[in-house]
Amino acid sequence: MTIKNYIDAGLQHFGILSEGLADLIYFLALVAIIGIITWIIHLLTRRWLARVVLKLTRRTATNWDDLMFDQHFFNCLGMLISPIAIQVIFKECEWTEFAFLMKMLNVWIVISALLIVSSVLDGINRIYESYPVSKNRPIKVFIQVIKIFFYCAVIIIVISILIDKDPLALLAGLGAVSAVLMLVFKDSILGFVAGIQLMSNRMVNIGDWIVMPSSNADGDVIEINLTTVKVQNWDKTISTIPTYKLVSESFTNWRGMQESGGRRIKRSVNIDIYSVHYLTDEDVENLKQSSLLKAYIENKQQEIREYNANVENPLDKRRLTNLGTFREYMEAWLAANPNINLEMTHMVRQLQPTPTGIPLEIYCFSANKQWVSYERIQSDIFDHLFAILPLFKLKVFQYPTNMEWMEGR
Known part of the structure; x- marks a missing residue:
């Protein structure tokens, strides 16, 4: 006997025979049960599982697991487990009557999976930055490119779920809007190409002292990402320079002086x-x-x-x-x-x-x-x-x- 049968029996017991009211109560009951289950699973994952795993990682000899599994990772994991558990629990329910809820759960799963992948990629970047080689060969630009790829894939999947279309059909239609996408992601594309040039030629590394008068930058490089390079000036202000400007315009890098004998x-x-x-x-x-x-x-x-x-x-x-x-x-x-x-x-x-x-x-x-x-x-x-x-x-x-x-x- 399903939840809806119980609701129908209860309404008949009280002499209420409205089909629309039964559907509404059924919908609200499902939403309430989903919310309670989500809260319980998220609480267990965030507090119990996170505490156990974090304690275990702190006891290990290496620190890469500490950098990989942070609190944000378990928050995302709880968000992924919740909709999966809800689908398992309510697999016998008549989802055809509430197709919108089913779509929302599928969207929820896809977005949660994206957040987990993003958290894992951030953890990989943190692990890499813990090694000295990261100052000369940062990978943050590549991490951000991978993230953009996953973001675009998730956007296509979410749209296909909402409109009940094959994702491949949506991909075929992207050719018509490629010019618009090139315009929207112009800085990202230029920054990606410039980032590869900067790192392959070792033009700029994190910690380098650079001077770029056109951007009012005179200080140490503290971050290199897909679209910008952040420089902490000697007066402790932060100058943000588009990555492609470091390739298209001139600047002075004092690394040679720092690596020399005087x-x-x-x-x-x-x-x-x-x-x-x-x-x-x-x-x-x-x-x-x-x-x-x-x-x-x-x-x-x-x-x-x-x-x-x-x-x-x-x-x-x-x-x-x-x-x-x-x-x-x-x-x-x-x-x-x-x-x-x-x-x-x-x-x-x-x-x-x-x-x-x-x-x-x-x-x-x-x-x-x-x-x-x-x-x-x-x-x-x-x-x-x-x-x-x-x-x-x-x-x-x-x-x-x-x-x-x-x-x-």
Whole structure:
């Protein structure tokens, strides 16, 4: 005896013979029973089964099962078990009278299965990201492409269930709307192709420091997915860049610096041209007291004496200059600095003179690449440079200030 028979018998007992009322009560009773069964199964799956499995996974030596089976997975599993159990329990009911409920249960099963597949794919991605190789070869883009494939398949299946059509017939009709689909999924398609190019050529990895002025991005890459690349800027803001822009537009990746032996220091100071002159004998003797300059000055004096021995005109004789000697001093000082990587290029050079003086550039690489330490090393170099310049009777070019104007009076 089915549920409807019980309902009909009850209504006849009370003298109610309405067929429409019996169908309504039958429908409401089924909905109530389905809701109760769903709640019980979901509660058992979410609380009892989830707790047991999660405790077992935490006791294992590996952590991949912890990453795979999270609470979201069991929520989705409960949503899948519930409609299947309902169909088994009510398989003897006259579903032809309530075909809509049957369709809804089938849709429910399909969507629940999709959520489980999505949860499993997320778990696979979490497991992969727990390994160091994920920073160089992320698979999130491929995971998202697989998800899109399943989403599209589920949409077709759900529509076929609701309209009672063969899914293959719906697929045949997709050719007519392919142009619309290409337009709708344009960013996803471009992002997928760009993501493959980025990963295959190792153009960008998670953790790379990139600079892209057109997108106001200057910081570390924290996420690469199908459509966007997220960059956490140094001011802690997040810049979101379309993935295909990293292929179609230029950007700077500082990974080469991070993987090299040092970080470049390239800064110049302008020397007042009028402060450049020959060194007097007294100046030479004073500078010779420096251990960094003693060998250079003695060798240079010997070289100059040998050259000047055959020169009579004073204009043709060679002499030491304060700027040249200062350059040699700074080269020796950098070579003695333990914070400078001497295996990489290091030099002190003159640039093209300008109306604001002679640019004297320090070009070297700090051994420490960490940002704060790098800035400290660079500042120490120029602190010393500015402080030592007066001993060589050199001046830094700068525009007059009020203090200089008052001193001139």
